[in-house]
Amino acid sequence: MTTRMFGSAIRRREDPRLITGSALYTDDMTLPGMLHAAMLRSPYAHARIRSIDASAALEAEGVVAVYTSADAEGELNPVPCAWLLPNSGLVVADYPSLAKDTVRYVGDIVAVVVAETRYQAYDALDLIDVDYDPLPAVTSPEQAAQPDAPQLHENVPGNQAFHWTLTGGDVEAAFANADVVLHEHIVQQRLIPNAMETRATLAHYIQASGELTVWNTTQNPHILRFVSSAVTGVPEDRLRVIAPEVGGGFGSKIAAYPADFITMLCSKKLGRPVKWAETRSENYQATTHGRDHVQEVELAATKDGKITGLRAKVWSGMGAYLSLAAPGIPTILHGLMLSGVYDIPAIQEDVYGIHTNTTPVEAYRGAGRPEATFMLECLVDRLAKELGLDPAEVRRRNFIPAFDNGHPVVTGLTYDSGNYQGALDKLLDKAGYQDLRRQQAEARENGRYLGLGLATYVEICGLGPSQVAGAIGFQGGLWESAIVRFHPSGKVHVFIGASPHGQGEETTFAQIISSELGVSPDDVKVVHGDTDNTPMGWGTYGSRTTAVGGAALAVTARKIRDKAKIIAAHLLEAAVEDMDYEDGKFFVKGSPDQAKTIQEVALMANVAWNMPAGVEAGLEASTFYDPPNFVYPFGAHLAVVEVDPETGQVDLQRYVCVDDCGPQINPMIVEGQVHGGVVQGVGQALWEGAVYDEDGQLLTGAMLDYAIPRADRLPNIEVHSTVTPSPHHPLGVKGIGEAGTIASTVAVYNAVMDAVAPLGVQRIAMPFTPERVWRAIQDAKEA
Amino acid sequence: MDLNGSYSFNAPPERVFDLMVDPKIVAACLPGCEQLEALGENRYRAVLSMGIAAITGRYEGVVELQDLERPVSYKMLVEGKGKPGFVKGGGEVRLSATESGTKVEFSGKAQVGGAIARVGQRLMGAASKVMTDKFFACLESKLAEQEPSGG
The missing domain is CATH 3.90.1170.50 (Aldehyde oxidase/xanthine dehydrogenase, a/b hammerhead)
Incomplete structure (x- = not known):
């Protein structure tokens, strides 16, 4: 029975204390x-x-x-x-x-x-x-890069903290030979994380x-x-x-x-x-802000919709100082993902990290990947419009075919596994895409402006192999560690390096132990967050807690199982090779009735009265798990909006998503992560934006002036999934913490642009406040 | 932040100009003005008590008048700070004769920081309009008070 804990939507064990006010936060300490x-x-x-x-x-x-x-x-x-x-x-x-x-x-x-x-x-x-x-002060990264801009630091000429470049394939040739070249100027506005x-x-x-x-x-x-x-x-x-x-935290x-x-x-x-x-x-x-990119992007394609090249220049605002992990976000976590779910043969990017007189910028949910997905996916939709093709069809023509054990892309990464067409097909089916297109056509005849916005994405997460961390300048490791300890009574302590801030690992990690060792999740206590009582961990970000910490835990549980099997064989006077294990019980093959439970083994291991020769007392193991590769979850999202041309109001009517994070340990927690992620991305598209005046005063300095998403402005989020295991992860799982945010901003963007396309609108800057949308419609009328 | 506006008086430019640069009149008419004392020629130390949005507080600073060209124009520089933040601004005041008297136009820029910028900036435009309207209405009443003896 307990083996089914993997994949079970049990309720989060941390929630009772969180929702009854008995949880203790730092400010509660006296x-x-x-x-x-x-x-x-x-x-x-x-x-x-x-x-x-x-x-x-x-x-x-x-x-x-x-x-x-x-x-x-x-x-x-x-x-x-x-x-x-x-x-x-x-x-x-x-x-x-x-x-x-x-x-x-x-x-x-x-x-x-x-x-x-x-x-x-x-x-x-x-x-x-x-x-x-x-x-004099300067707040825009593009302006701060100009020669006459105010200078922030004596040793940083031109306010340029770094200039990072990425080149893969023959970009010059791709653009020289292209049938179609499209250009976009995108501002990924600065966001305030609001934990x-x-x-x-x-x-x-x-x-x-x-x-x-x-x-x-x-x-x-x-x-x-x-x-x-x-x-x-x-x-x-x-x-x-x-x-x-x-x-x-969301990175902040x-x-x-x-x-x-x-x-x-x-x-x-x-x-x-x-x-x-x-x-x-x-x-x-x-507290650190997120995004703040100015992006100039060009896409090269053939006349039948095959993408042949991508070229971009990005001015990334770093704020006044470089925050701890900041330089890696608009570069490693951004540029390397520019091939997206497609096989683009040639990609080039220049990223300028620029200081401005603003709050330092750090990771913010998705961290670099939403900004990359946005560049690519908005241009894919533009390409569809340019060629008169459906956006789903353009994607189909460019997808990497399904693969289950490694696919290299031109940026130098090797994706672990993916089935991008599978995710999109399921999305189109679940959303009733063809029917929605018919509704859209009918609505247009009646002067109503419906828009459908697709976004397909793959993200790099589960950071990551430590050897890679060293090669990309990350001043730390990226492995995780776990200790699993059985007490004489059969209860279990898990000591884990990863420390959560809302991810529910006390529940999912107990589920991993439960399914690996056959104990009830209620018998597992997960200890985290105290450096004197837990083994080393490199942090909860980059959707890595389950992908790396969970792997450390699974491997540790298997070590325990191996030791327990030796002790059980000794107690049953059998050879270890003849032993079988199922659901917390060890028995001689073919004799499941004569079994020793893991609890019985734990008791014997702790009292050590009758141990096999050469086996140490105790039932405890530890692992330092350094992943061989990143994991690459993916998915396809659809936003349906209606834009009121009289007021500029955007009504988000439906949001449907298919995400693939491999096998799900707890589908309810996955769904919760997707909900939160989607909403944060929608926030960027529709409402959020940190605004500074020209003197560097933060005008959106309070919730009065900074619009964070509210439940009453959002539709029910329709969550679906496909399951493509990671070939290198002991449990096959990938991360899901950031997926929603990576897809949803551009899905909503594409939906709004699709809605206003018949009105001749080419471009609107985010967030899509009614005033901005209305002005864009008026400008298009005048043009 | 840009500050612009105009106001009309039923009096000739010379009289309006004299009133506008008279520290006693300014002290009496500037809303929230608690003190205005001379630091030198056309330079004053001012203490102002103001409430903008939910942010109330006292500001202390310096007001300076420059390039006085009676009765046509002058420049005004204001710099002050207090608990709610700081204000720094400057602008030009121009007077022109009209059929009924004088038209006063002003235009300038102000930089604000601190809590007033963070919370109150949206309301600064409206608040400054209210303040200037009060100031000019007060000047008009002072002109009227002077009428019997002057006219």
Whole structure:
């Protein structure tokens, strides 16, 4: 019975505590003698600091200390960048936790107040007098790359942090010989991640022992320990990072931030626990943003719709400083995916990483892959229109044929397995595509504008082989580790390096153990998020927790099974080769009635009264799993919209998707991930966008001015799947965390463009607010 | 942020101009003005109390008048900061004679930062319009007060 736990839509075991308010987040933690920190952030996007006078703040009630950059001198090393792209001319500008003489974005920290209460700390911020000398600011990456643009860093001429290039195949020839060349100018607007829980740090330094414990809202506690040790000088063995409950991240909780290090510094200096928890306004200003690309793309094709080349230039806004993983996102995770689900023989891309006077940019759900899928898929739809073909047909003519064990593409990657036509066929069938096209034609006759938008995608995830990580400049490994321990009573502890922030791994990992070892998932406790109690892990991002951590766990479970089989054979006085295993029971082949259960074996292994010769006591195993390749989930999505030409309002009427992440451990969790992902992508197409004014002030600084998706504006999301196992994964599974976001932005974009095509509209910038759509329709009328 | 507007008075440009550059009148008419003291010729320290959107607070700064060409035009520079953020702006005021008196036109730019920029920026245009309307209405009443003795 328990073997069926793999694939069972059991309810998430973490949800009762999450929905009853009994879960503990970083900001819930309180320690005796704890102080509170508040960060004074620059209101200027670019300015020199002439002087800072904190005397009034120091006299305020409850204030214990005020620190500025001078106090961090020799105590905090610069905030590191950990993705050092090779062959890209990468320059890492100095990124101090406390701004030294210059502030470079609204939100840069100039001072910290530590006080007995949080209110006292925040009140005292107003008493610090900073004399700024404002400098000209620049917020658009395209403008910041111009020769006369304001310069952010002395050692980064032209604001260019890197220039990354990708060339595969003969691009010149592809364009020279093309029947059709299409061009697009796309702005992937900057997005604000909006995790439900804002960021927080509680640091407790014990001066007598030199030990630092940090509770933090991180997606990757072990990386935070590694980086914090490098920045604060506290040795890794004295530094413990705990990620308690973490309420969402979407990439914004990958980075180690200035405010984290400053909080650690405060505790170190004062010898008392210090907590900092950001406000939502601070989160908007200073927690990393996503996207921010300006893309110039060209597609070459034959007259019968075969894509022969793709050429692109991308200006990627990095913000004022390079965040931890930022350089890898618009490059490795973007450019390498430009062949998409097609066999494109020639691809060239130039990516310019450009500093602007804005909040640093990091991974944001999908991270580089949505921006790549968008470039390709919007041009595929354009090609269909140009040639008078259905967009589904153009895709069919270009798809990589189904493969189950490796397919190389011109960007240098080898996809693991895929059946792209299979996913699209299922989508067209489930959505009733032909019927929708008929409805669209009828609606047009009646002056109504329906649009159908397809997006087919493949994503690189399950990051990844560590050897590749080294070759692409990632300053860490990408393996995962697991320890599985059976207690005498047959209950199981799983200690796992991967630390979740909403993915439900306490449930799916228990399901893996259950199906591999025949114990109930209720008998499995998954321990994560504490660097003193879990083995090393490289973080939850890039849809890698199940793809890599889950593999580590499956391999570990199999080691346990192998050892248990030896002990069971001994207890049954049989040869190991004659033993069989099924569903938590070990027995001599053909005699299932005379079985030893895994629980009986666990008891004997723990008491060790009667062990086979040479076998150690205990039933425990561990694995460091380094994947041989990435995994490549894929799918096909369809959005159906109606555009009201009188108001410009876009009504998203249906959203149908087929995603293939291989065999699903828990289909309900997969569906939940798809829902969340789709909605975040739809948000980019229809509502979201961070807006700065020309002086670098963030105008969308609060939820009043930044529209995040709401349930009442969305249709029911119709979720379907196909199953194509990964050939190299022990369970065949791939990642699903980012899939929805990768497909849905361009699916909605294509749907809206399809709807307004009869009105002569060629291009609308996202997000599709009614005003923008209406203006585009008016402009097309006048043209 | 761009600031533009115009206002008409039933008085000749000379009288309107004199009123507009008179610190006492400005202090009385500028909404929320708590203090206006001279720092030098045509340069003043100002304390203003304002509420925009949900952001209220006091701003302290410097107002400077430049290039005074009575009764045709002058330039005004304002720089101030307070708890809710900072404002820095400048513009030109032009007066022209009309049949009924004087037309005052102004145009300028303002840069705002801090909490007012983050939360209140959408409402800044409307708020500044209300403030300038109040200012000019107040000037008009001051003109009217001067009428009996002056006329």
